[in-house]
Amino acid sequence: MNGVLKGKLLENAMLVEQAASNSKEQFANSPDLNKALIDAIMETLEAHQIMSHQALNSARVRSGLKEILLEPAQLYEALRERSAPL
Structure with missing residues (x-):
């Protein structure tokens, strides 16, 4: 199940942006991460x-x-990697 959840979360552009802009601790406390996890x-x-x-x-x-x-x-x-320019 974790692989499926991770795949879905990796598709979330907002999480990609937040991972790129915040520390890991800030990201872990994001209400958007909690909502995306439930979704x-x-x-x-x-x-x-x-x-x-x-x-x-x-x-x-x-x-x-x-x-x-x-x-x-x-x-x-993985989200930070997705935010890197190609």
């Missing part, structure tokens, strides 16, 4: 229904997902 979870709901329900119903699970996305999955770094 991505909802989009994957059908494919991952049980896990998605757990994530949507638990701030703790969402916090864990965000931590995984920011650290081992390196979402912030």
Whole structure:
């Protein structure tokens, strides 16, 4: 599920811009990241229904997902790479 969520978040132009303009700590505290995470979870709901329900119903699970996305999955770094000019 994390790979799917990361892929959806990488498509978010606003997150790309925020990752390019802010420190990792500022980015992690962005309300836009929280909203985008919920939106991505909802989009994957059908494919991952049980896990998605757990994530949507638990701030703790969402916090864990965000931590995984920011650290081992390196979402912030991947978004910053997308903001770099070609």
